[in-house]
Every structure is written in C-alpha cells, then in structure tokens.
Amino acid sequence: MHFSDNAVIFAAKAQRSEETPEVRDIASVFASNSLWKPVDETTCCDFSLNGSVFAWSLGQGFVGILTNGDDKHVDFESPFHGLNSCTRVIDCGENVTSLVFLPRIAGSKKCDHDALLATGLRRGPIKVWNALTGDVCNILFDHTSRVTSLTFAPKGLNLLVSSSHDKTLKVWDMADNGNMCMTMRAHKQSINACAYSPTDSQMLASVGGGREVFLWNLTNKRRTGRPTQLLGHRNDVRSCAWSPDGALLATGSNDSSVIVWDVVSKTKVITLGHMCPMPSSIYAGGANGHWVSCVAFSRDGTKLVSTCEDDRARIWHLYDNHISVDEIPLSKVATRCTFSPNGKYAAIGQADGSVKIMCDSNVKIPSLAHLSRMAARKDTKQDKLQTIGQTLPYLINQYLRYRC
Amino acid sequence: MGDERAEKMEDEDFYGGCEGSDSAYVKLISSDGHEFVIKREYALTSGTIKSMLSGPGQFAENETNEVYFREIPSHVLAKVCQYFIYKNRYTNSSAEIPEFEITPEIALELLMAANFLDC
Numbered sequence: 115m116h117f118s119d120n121a122v123i124f125a126a127k128a129q130r131s132e133e134t135p136e137v138r139d140i141a142s143v144f145a146s147n148s149l150w151k152p153v154d155e156t157t158c159c160d161f162s163l164n165g166s167v168f169a170w171s172l173g174q175g176f177v178g179i180l181t182n183g184d185d186k187h188v189d190f191e192s193p194f195h196g197l198n199s200c201t202r203v204i205d206c207g208e209n210v211t212s213l214v215f216l217p218r219i220a221g222s223k224k225c226d227h228d229a230l231l232a233t234g235l236r237r238g239p240i241k242v243w244n245a246l247t248g249d250v251c252n253i254l255f256d257h258t259s260r261v262t263s264l265t266f267a268p269k270g271l272n273l274l275v276s277s278s279h280d281k282t283l284k285v286w287d288m289a290d291n292g293n294m295c296m297t298m299r300a301h302k303q304s305i306n307a308c309a310y311s312p313t314d315s316q317m318l319a320s321v322g323g324g325r326e327v328f329l330w331n332l333t334n335k336r337r338t339g340r341p342t343q344l345l346g347h348r349n350d351v352r353s354c355a356w357s358p359d360g361a362l363l364a365t366g367s368n369d370s371s372v373i374v375w376d377v378v379s380k381t382k383v384i385t386l387g388h389m390c391p392m393p394s395s396i397y398a399g400g401a402n403g404h405w406v407s408c409v410a411f412s413r414d415g416t417k418l419v420s421t422c423e424d425d426r427a428r429i430w431h432l433y434d435n436h437i438s439v440d441e442i443p444l445s446k447v448a449t450r451c452t453f454s455p456n457g458k459y460a461a462i463g464q465a466d467g468s469v470k471i472m473c474d475s476n477v478k479i480p481s482l483a484h485l486s487r488m489a490a491r492k493d494t495k496q497d498k499l500q501t502i503g504q505t506l507p508y509l510i511n512q513y514l515r516y517r518c
Numbered sequence: 519m520g521d522e523r524a525e526k527m528e529d530e531d532f533y534g535g536c537e538g539s540d541s542a543y544v545k546l547i548s549s550d551g552h553e554f555v556i557k558r559e560y561a562l563t564s565g566t567i568k569s570m571l572s573g574p575g576q577f578a579e580n581e582t583n584e585v586y587f588r589e590i591p592s593h594v595l596a597k598v599c600q601y602f603i604y605k606n607r608y609t610n611s612s613a614e615i616p617e618f619e620i621t622p623e624i625a626l627e628l629l630m631a632a633n634f635l636d637c
C-alpha cells in the first residue's frame with residue numbers, strides 16, 4: 115500500500131525483485147533468410163481464453179498456432195523447436211497487424227467453438243479463423259487502413275470492436291454473422307489500440323496518435339455519444355490495457371511513460387517512467403529513445419508488463435511493499451506483449467516474428483485484501499462506488515479506490 | 519487388551535490438540551460464536567494472528583491458543599480460513615493454481631477482515 119497521489123515510479127530506480135524470470139524463445143521462422151526484412155508488421159501474440167492455444171504472427175502474413183491438443187494450458191517449459199512444434203500455420207494472405215482470441219459465439223454455427231481467432235490485416239479486412247482447423251469462419255470488410263487492434267465485449271454481448279489507422283472504430287455484431295453495427299468517429303489521428311472493460315460491457319477505451327485517450331460509453335450498439343477524454347500523455351499513445359476488475363486502465367505512450375488511470379474519477383493513479391529523469395516536454399513529445407510500445411495486465415491484476423524501445427521488457431509487480439521490476443533485455447524491437455491466463459508466462463512478440471516467453475515459475479499468491487478488492491470492484495458499478503464508500507472507514511475506502 | 523487398543527489408537531489417530539504453546543492447532547472464534555480449528559502454521563499467514571500468538575508479552579491468546587474476533591462474522595471467517603489453506607497449498611508449487619472465488623456479497627466484509635488481519 116504505497117500509491118500516493120499520482121506518484122511516479124522509475125524503472126531505473128525501482129527495486130529489482132529477487133528472482134530473475136527464465137526466458138524461453140520461439141525463434142523467428144524467417145531469420146535465416148537474409149533477404150527478408152520485417153516491414154510494416156506487428157508481431158502480435160495472444161493466448162486463448164483458457165490458455166490452451168497460443169497464436170502469434172510469424173511474418174509475411176502467417177500465423178503460428180501452438181496447442182497441446184487438449185484443454186490444458188500451453189506449456190512452455192517442455193522443450194520445443196520453433197516451427198516444428200507449431201500445430202498449425204495459418205496463411206492470412208496479408209501482413210497481420212493484430213490478433214485476438216474470441217470466446218464462443220453461441221447461435222452462429224461456424225463460430226461455436228473454443229478456438230476462435232480474429233486477425234486484423236494490413237489493408238483493412240478482418241479474418242476470423244478456427245485456429246484448430248484453419249478454416250475461415252468470417253471475413254469482415256470495411257476498414258480502409260490497417261487494423262491496429264481488436265477487442266471483444268464481455269458478458270456475452272457478442273460485439274467485436276476494431277480500431278484502425280483510418281481514425282475510426284467499428285463495431286461488428288458477431289452473432290449476426292459479423293454485420294457492422296456502428297462506426298465511431300472522434301479520433302483526429304490514427305487509433306493505435308482499443309480495449310473493452312472486462313467487467314462493464316458499456317465501457318470501451320481507445321487510444322491513438324495526438325495524445326488522445328478516449329473512454330466511450332456504449333449504451334447502444336448502433337449509436338453512441340461523445341467520448342470523454344483522459345488528458346495526461348505528451349505524445350502518441352500506443353497501447354491500453356484494463357486491469358481484470360475494470361477499475362484501472364493502463365496506457366503506454368511514446369512519451370516514455372505508462373500511466374495507470376482510475377476510470378471512475380478519471381485521474382492518474384500512478385505513472386511508471388521508463389526514462390529517468392522524466393523527459394522534458396520537448397523530448398517527451400518527440401524522440402527520446404524510450405517509446406513504450408505495449409502494456410498488459412496479468413489476470414490476477416498484480417503484474418503489468420511493458421515493452422520499451424530501449425530493448426527491454428519489464429514486468430512490474432505492483433502490490434508488493436514496493437513496486438519491483440523484472441527486466442529482460444530483448445535483442446529485437448518488441449511490438450506486443452501479453453500475459454497467459456495462468457499468470458506464469460508473459461509472451462513478448464518481437465518485430466521479426468520471434469516470441470520471447472518469460473516464465474515465472476513461482477507465481478505469488480496475491481494477498482486476501484487485494485483479492486477482495488478485485489472481487490468488490492468487479493461487481494460494483496461506478497455510481498454505486500460512491501454510496502459504498504460512505505459506509506466504509508477512510509483507509510479502506512482509499513484502498514478500494516487504488517489510492518493507497 | 520484395552521491398554522493395547524488405546525495405544526494403537528493414539529499412534530494412528532493422534533492429530534494434535536489445542537493445548538500448550540506448541541500445539542498444532544489453534545481456534546479462531548467468530549463474532550457469532552462459530553469456532554474454527556485450523557492448523558497453527560496456516561493461521562500464521564495472518565500477521566495479526568501471528569503477533570497475537572507468538573509475539574513477546576503474555577497475551578491471553580498465547581496461553582489458550584484461542585483468538586476471538588468480535589467483528590468478523592462466521593461467513594467471512596470461513597472464507598479467511600479457506601484463503602490460509604489456499605495460500606499455503608499453492609505457494610511454491612508448480613501445480614496449476616485455480617482462482618480463489620469470492621462471491622460479491624461478502625467481498626467488502628472480507629476486505630475489511632483482510633485489512634485487519636494483515637494477510
């Protein structure tokens with residue numbers, strides 16, 4: 115319990131945690147071909163919802179799928195040999211710029227299975243695949259530029275939202291065979307990432323160039339009002355991620371910082387700086403060598419992984435007595451990162467199609483206070499938080515709001 | 519014959535009791551009178567219970583190995599005991615860690631108990 119009002123924690127000054135995590139590599143498939151250069155691709159990677167399938171983009175429009183063949187979580191500890199261990203390789207036809215696993219969609223015959231994978235492509239289409247068999251389930255055409263991010267609504271709403279460099283977000287109704295319901299326009303520059311809140315099916319965050327961080331309230335799948343803006347970043351915002359209880363939003367930006375926002379009060383909770391001291395405005399707004407490309411929260415909410423241009427990926431442990439950081443050096447530019455559902459692995463996609471997996475074999479059990487806080491926040495709507503807060507002692511109220 | 523049988527029972531079914539300073543079990547008593555008997559090492563997950571039972575000074579709890587919680591009701595204390603066992607079972611274990619389920623109705627009371635118990 116140590117967050118003060120908008121504290122800034124620097125990676126260089128934070129404590130190192132006691133054990134360095136082990137690192138496994140999934141090698142790049144194309145690295146041996148000297149004529150191939152990674153261009154205009156994002157090596158995205160994602161785990162399926164129960165962790166049994168892992169997909170990542172290999173480059174040149176191919177997506178590799180790794181699975182054990184059963185429902186158990188993918189195991190990176192046992193040795194594997196790169197492409198030979200891929201269960202399947204899917205050819206998407208164009209460079210893949212984003213991918214995400216979707217939950218089952220009851221009602222649509224083709225989409226009613228557990229390994230539904232949506233891939234956003236460079237020129238705009240979104241292809242939805244069955245990752246285990248390699249069949250196309252759906253192709254969604256409408257974006258005019260690369261699809262940077264895909265996200266799926268929680269609680270069975272069956273809506274897929276995609277963000278694109280053409281400055282729009284589009285909402286697709288997957289239960290209705292992928293029909294597009296709505297186009298959301300408010301960004302003035304290209305949108306880099308979007309994410310649905312995991313607990314509130316009406317709240318969507320989208321981030322993009324020009325320092326824009328927007329929070330949308332989607333009451334209706336066909337119409338939406340103006341979004342609210344969170345001000346604070348000083349350069350293009352590259353990525354956003356929600357904590358699993360929907361109370362915090364982390365955004366990573368080219369101004370070398372990751373800001374964690376309290377969504378209810380729309381204020382900053384903590385800032386994680388990758389460059390010490392914080393760059394002055396002229397460097398924050400331009401090149402500073404520490405652009406943060408991606409952030410992700412772990413499923414138990416206690417860890418955050420961030421990838422930065424200074425060739426390091428960092429896992430921040432947020433709720434120990436002090437925030438501690440695990441750093442691993444990367445050999446190539448990292449573009450995307452994600453945690454596995456069981457919390458043991460962090461997968462970091464690198465620009466040439468290889469993936470580094472950080473294995474944390476001793477996953478710490480979070481404290482009971484943190485688990486109860488997450489359970490309480492998951493269930494509480496924003497407006498009820500105020501009334502609940504009045505019945506609680508001051509310090510507990512502050513803890514519930516991630517303020518101490 | 520009776521003596522032999524009694525001895526055998528002692529060897530096989532002896533679980534340890536609640537008496538004495540090195541007892542294997544301690545008793546946690548909720549506000550509504552439910553008594554939870556739990557292994558001492560599990561109860562020591564909580565910093566508050568640890569200092570009550572083994573700190574310097576002569577706490578009454580130290581003698582009787584019973585701790586009364588006047589503000590924690592039984593449905594919350596039961597969950598707390600489940601957490602002690604969950605934590606001890608899965609810390610430093612390579613098994614797949616299941617999620618610790620907390621129903622939303624008890625989440626706030628559990629937060630207050632966890633804050634008090636420092637665990």
